[in-house]
Amino acid sequence: MKIAIFAGNSEEPFMVIITLQRKKCIGCNYCVELAPSQFQMSKKDGKSVLLHSEEKKGFHTIKSPDESIFDNADKAKEACPVKIISVKRS
């Protein structure tokens, strides 16, 4: 069961924040298998793409209020052999 988490009195839910340090990706495909709604392999360079992310200094990030994406993204984080995926709640 998913439980919405609210911050103080603001009634703003916490955000799920996923970050990918894409340059270091070795293209193993684990993240795509575990969280296909967040990750996709690039046919251009064989590295993972974090969908709908913004890039800043080599770090690709999405922020989403959708708590349901956390578990699969977290599994992808755990499975990534080069540990370049971060998944947090803000």
Ligand code: SF4
């Ligand atoms: S699990 Fe890590 S190394 Fe493998 S494709 Fe995804 S980001 Fe790249």
